[in-house]
Amino acid sequence: MKVIAINGSPRPAGNTSIMLKTLFEVLTEEGIETELLQVGGTDIRGCKACYACIKSKNGHCSTTGDVFNDLFDKMVEADGIILASPTYFADITPELKALIDRSGFVSRANGGLFRHKAGAAVVALRRGGGIHAYDSINHLFGICQMFTVGSTYWNFGFGGREAGDVVNDTEGLDNMRDLGRSMAFLLRKLNNQ
Numbered sequence: 240m241k242v243i244a245i246n247g248s249p250r251p252a253g254n255t256s257i258m259l260k261t262l263f264e265v266l267t268e269e270g271i272e273t274e275l276l277q278v279g280g281t282d283i284r285g286c287k288a289c290y291a292c293i294k295s296k297n298g299h300c301s302t303t304g305d306v307f308n309d310l311f312d313k314m315v316e317a318d319g320i321i322l323a324s325p326t327y328f329a330d331i332t333p334e335l336k337a338l339i340d341r342s343g344f345v346s347r348a349n350g351g352l353f354r355h356k357a358g359a360a361v362v363a364l365r366r367g368g369g370i371h372a373y374d375s376i377n378h379l380f381g382i383c384q385m386f387t388v389g390s391t392y393w394n395f396g397f398g399g400r401e402a403g404d405v406v407n408d409t410e411g412l413d414n415m416r417d418l419g420r421s422m423a424f425l426l427r428k429l430n431n432q
């Protein structure tokens with residue numbers, strides 16, 4: 240079983256990444272393969288609304304030359320998908336939003352490629368607006384017939400402005416560990432293990 244996490248932060252070693260690595264420690268202990276991928280800070284483009292994916296049904300987006308199709312292939316292969324973002328003006332980063340729009344369309348155009356996978360949103364924030372960012376991610380999972388995984392609190396970590404601040408949020412990191420255990424539990428059930 241494999242879980243991928245896609246980091247929407249343009250800081251690959253920032254607070255969101257620390258939260259994901261904490262969660263991955265538990266998944267590794269549970270015997271689940273993990274891979275951390277980066278969309279934040281890349282040149283990913285938004286959906287062009289060309290609807291070529293609906294016509295071609297070839298499992299890919301017609302926009303090439305950016306990271307999208309490689310990330311999409313990884314999403315389709317994975318049993319669990321974690322989408323993570325810092326909170327930017329009470330929402331997710333534009334790179335993660337581009338991934339959500341395009342992956343939602345391509346997966347649905349091809350008969351529901353995310354159906355019955357496990358999904359979890361992870362959000363880093365400094366002060367406020369995290370719940371809206373969290374909701375933005377969960378909308379994708381809901382419309383794609385995925386099963387969402389929660390924790391003992393919403394899947395947040397409080398960082399300050401500086402990359403690394405989230406290490407001081409012990410409750411937030413414990414929350415990530417619990418999220419890892421719940422994700423592993425769900426994946427075992429889904430795979431009859």
Ligand SMILES: Cc1cc2nc3c(=O)[nH]c(=O)nc-3n(C[C@H](O)[C@H](O)[C@H](O)COP(=O)(O)O)c2cc1C
Nearest residue numbers: 248253254255325326327328329364365366367398
């Ligand atoms: C453009 C921008 C907008 C931000 N907007 C918010 C916000 O609305 N609410 C908040 O709590 N933090 C906000 N922040 C702070 C980040 O969410 C916070 O520093 C987070 O820990 C960064 O995660 P990272 O290190 O993974 O990039 C903003 C930061 C930036 C750069």
